[in-house]
Amino acid sequence: MTAQILDGRATAAAIKSELAERVKVLADKGRVPGLATVLVGDDPASHSYVAGKHRDCEQVGISSIRKELPADVSQEDLEKAIDELNEDPACTGYIVQLPLPDQIDTNAILERIDPAKDADGLHPTNLGRLVLNVNEPMTSPLPCTPAGIVELLDRHGVELKGKHVVVVGRGVTVGRPIGLLLTRREINATVTLAHTGTQNLGELLAQADVVVAAAGRPHMIKADQIKDGAVLLDVGVSRIEDPETGKKKLTGDIDPAAAEKASWLSPNPGGVGPMTRAMLLVNVVESCERAEGILQ
Ligand SMILES: Nc1nc(=O)c2c([nH]1)NC[C@@H]1CN(c3ccc(C(=O)N[C@@H](CCC(=O)O)C(=O)O)cc3)C=[N+]21
Numbered sequence: 293m294t295a296q297i298l299d300g301r302a303t304a305a306a307i308k309s310e311l312a313e314r315v316k317v318l319a320d321k322g323r324v325p326g327l328a329t330v331l332v333g334d335d336p337a338s339h340s341y342v343a344g345k346h347r348d349c350e351q352v353g354i355s356s357i358r359k360e361l362p363a364d365v366s367q368e369d370l371e372k373a374i375d376e377l378n379e380d381p382a383c384t385g386y387i388v389q390l391p392l393p394d395q396i397d398t399n400a401i402l403e404r405i406d407p408a409k410d411a412d413g414l415h416p417t418n419l420g421r422l423v424l425n426v427n428e429p430m431t432s433p434l435p436c437t438p439a440g441i442v443e444l445l446d447r448h449g450v451e452l453k454g455k456h457v458v459v460v461g462r463g464v465t466v467g468r469p470i471g472l473l474l475t476r477r478e479i480n481a482t483v484t485l486a487h488t489g490t491q492n493l494g495e496l497l498a499q500a501d502v503v504v505a506a507a508g509r510p511h512m513i514k515a516d517q518i519k520d521g522a523v524l525l526d527v528g529v530s531r532i533e534d535p536e537t538g539k540k541k542l543t544g545d546i547d548p549a550a551a552e553k554a555s556w557l558s559p560n561p562g563g564v565g566p567m568t569r570a571m572l573l574v575n576v577v578e579s580c581e582r583a584e585g586i587l588q
Pocket residue numbers: 340341387388389390391412436529542560561562563564565566567568569
């Protein structure tokens with residue numbers, strides 16, 4: 293068997309064209325959604341991610357606002373930038389690109405974001421609502437990568453009901469929140485959260501119907517560890533040297549040979565990354581719809 297592809301690029305494109313219609317409805321009411329990005333320092337990867345987000349916005353008709361601050365910015369000046377965006381009516385949602393430099397208290401920054409403008413869905417209030425299930429169906433933003441994974445599987449007709457999902461990785465953006473979504477009654481999966489300190493990872497993987505690999509360790513999940521017909525989501529991103537060209541390239545947590553045993557594979561790149569970006573746009577459009585009373 294070779295896995296069918298969970299095509300994140302095509303699915304994200306479909307979501308974007310649906311969003312463009314919703315943005316038109318808002319624009320007709322005189323309300324243009326606006327995404328702002330706050331970028332600190334000059335890390336090339338962060339710059340390229342943020343540039344991608346602005347391109348996405350343009351395609352959907354969302355206006356975009358950029359704030360760029362130097363790598364040595366003080367906590368106070370970064371907080372000032374956050375306060376400005378909280379006050380700015382043209383900014384209906386925003387993100388602070390992570391990671392932030394060492395002198396910055398990241399959690400204090402994330403907490404300062406107005407939860408109604410939190411495009412990442414990572415504000416403690418919004419994560420708390422996820423725990424409490426009060427954002428069912430859509431009263432507050434969901435974290436983008438978990439929401440993107442659910443949407444990607446749903447749009448390919450991959451059923452999660454009663455399935456055992458093994459998540460590898462305990463990061464704040466993926467591993468910790470994803471189980472809260474997958475165990476909701478309407479999805480009804482069973483979730484095991486494993487991480488790099490898990491002793492019997494092999495035993496867990498052998499039982500997994502679905503593997504969400506989000507540890508950021510290149511090719512850590514091998515073909516001989518997974519069940520025949522498992523669904524694989526490759527989420528972690530690393531830059532490794534391509535042995536053929538000697539150049540750095542992006543790669544995921546799943547060994548490419550594992551595709552031979554899987555029923556479905558979301559590749560990396562081309563899988564969950566574009567979905568994460570699409571869900572960011574969903575959050576921005578929905579926060580604007582909520583403000584207009586279109587969504588509750
Ligand atoms: N506040 C904040 N929110 C984030 O959502 C956030 C962040 N900080 N910091 C960094 C990570 C990383 N991240 C990615 C999103 C999309 C792709 C993506 O679309 N990747 C393409 C490949 C892009 C390329 O080739 O460079 C793909 O997977 O096909 C990658 C990485 C969001 N992050």
